[in-house]
Amino acid sequence: MSGKDRRAGRKAAFRGDVAAQAAGALAKALWWSGAGAAAKAITRPTRGEQVGRFQPKAPPTSRERLRRAYLEAFAKDARDVAAGLYPPSDDRPGDVGELLRQAGDFLNDAREVDARRRRGDVVEVRDQAPSDAYPVYYRQNFHFQSGGWFTEASARRYEAQVEALFSGAAGAMRRRALSLLAQAWRGRDHRGLTVVDLACGAGGFLRDLRSAFPRAQAFGLDLSAAYASRAGREAGAATVQANIERLPFADDSLDAATCVYLFHELPPRLREPVAAEIARVLRPGGVLAFADSVQPADEPELARMLEAFPAFFHEPYYGSYAETDLPALFGRAGLTLKGQDKAFLTKALLLEKPLPSPSSRTV
């Protein structure tokens, strides 16, 4: 085959990748928007007594901004695939049988979630989890979800819940952090680089990390045994069950860490020590690719929606997260802001642990 043929073949494969990404994203958006709408129709969360507990301050959400922000998440994702920053995601819907099972399980459970929401029951799970193994703040039904973070069924259902909540945009939003890391690592030999996905949940983002950096050593960490083992299977990666407050890694030992959707679930008193703990394990020159909810100041036209989130999805620490100055928080831990991005309801930051200045190096 001539060089010209090979280049033409590569171009065709690339166009196929981009088209596959777009088709997958569309199918996913339709599927999970439908599942989310069905769950709302079954449970009618905004018609219950919890509505009385929700006292919004922000003006109503702008539908137009919401639509544009949603589409922007897919557009940015497609642009990064087209730019070769990372391969097309394989989080598009799988086979029909598996999809139906996932959606059926999610919808079935939605009634239980809603019953818990209406009772205002956020500690059902407290007695199911040993108090010596898990901190008190962790032993709650975050999102009112069945089993909290403790059961295999919860871990199996988690991705469906997140995708239904964000109408199929969760993967695309999380990949803002992947995009920042891929830009930071572009042109580097990934062999021998290590990256850990902290609070990896059920492994959706860890799978993206593995496929973007197949030569690097990517692994996951989560405090939940059920989620850590689910993530390991999903991503085909090693995972460890551990508390992020005390990472089981040596000082200056990792090239990168990622952390997605954890900080809004940490009690405010823990955010500083956890940021410092992440900084401790990064090598000088190493980076943290962070992603979490946008804050009201980032998206004033969506602020009402951000206010509603903790009221309808038990998120006890979200209010303080919404007001946290994240670059300042990580700055106090010694990490410097190097890049940022946002898509729909997620923002991402790239933070670097600086190399020692030449004058402070010993000779």
Ligand SMILES: C[S@@+](CC[C@H](N)C(=O)[O-])C[C@H]1O[C@@H](n2cnc3c(N)ncnc32)[C@H](O)[C@@H]1O
């Ligand atoms: C909202 S989920 C985010 C999961 C995943 N990163 C994602 O993108 O969907 C929060 C995760 O943080 C984990 N987590 C919460 N507190 C933790 C802690 N102290 N140490 C380690 N993991 C923790 C939970 O078990 C859960 O899997």
